[in-house]
Amino acid sequence: MTVSNEVSVLDRLLTNGILASACPTRVVLDHVTSKWGVLLLVALSERSLRWGELRRVVEGISEKMLAQTLRTLEADGLVHREVTATVPPRVDYSLTPLGTELVARLLPLMEWVADHADAIVGDRT
Template sequence: MDVGVQVVGGAPSRTGDAFDSDCPGRTILTHIAGRWGVLIIAALRDGPLRFYRLRDRIDGISEKMLAQNLRALTRDGLLRREVEDGAPPRVSYSLTAMGHELTVPLQGMLDWISVRADDIVAAQRRHDELHGGG
């Protein structure tokens, strides 16, 4: 995100500066980088999934948290919600073009975590040994 200050209507605007508490980017960052956002976006990278398949793919997420995150990411323009007629209706989620664009850096982060997870766990253990717990 651009961290510059833009002038809008004569007043400085911090839009695009996620370090500013009034920046809408801060909310978007929370949706994407929160506990579930990264996993939802990564799970949809290979194609659309129905709600329950997505829930099953992301171990540990509750239906309530999945629904909340799907609503937020859809509102942000990163996901598309499609409803097929039927009884009951079939609802599936897929990435928009912006969502697909986001998978590149997110996958890089997930790959880095996979490579460095053992090192991080070892560092945590060393820290806990030196400082008496977690």
């Protein structure tokens, strides 16, 4: 699809159906911005991590949600799961090139939220 530079970002998103229901964009957006999806992607932003490391870094995630969210991100092609045949088997999770591209766009948002969260929640007196 060719999009002119004259077209605004919002028009472009509307054209691509990001605000319409039942479109792939909504599905991916739900995965990426799910409570745990976003935290797992950021946790993997610098290096691969093992299951137990992910559980520790992403505080509060249950075994069930960790398994489920990793499966979704793996099916989306954003996270790579590598099993090394040791005893016991070692499983490492890392970002795929696609996941790395995505996280590059997630981090500025996360940083902004981290910088402004206290002020935002503090506004609610």
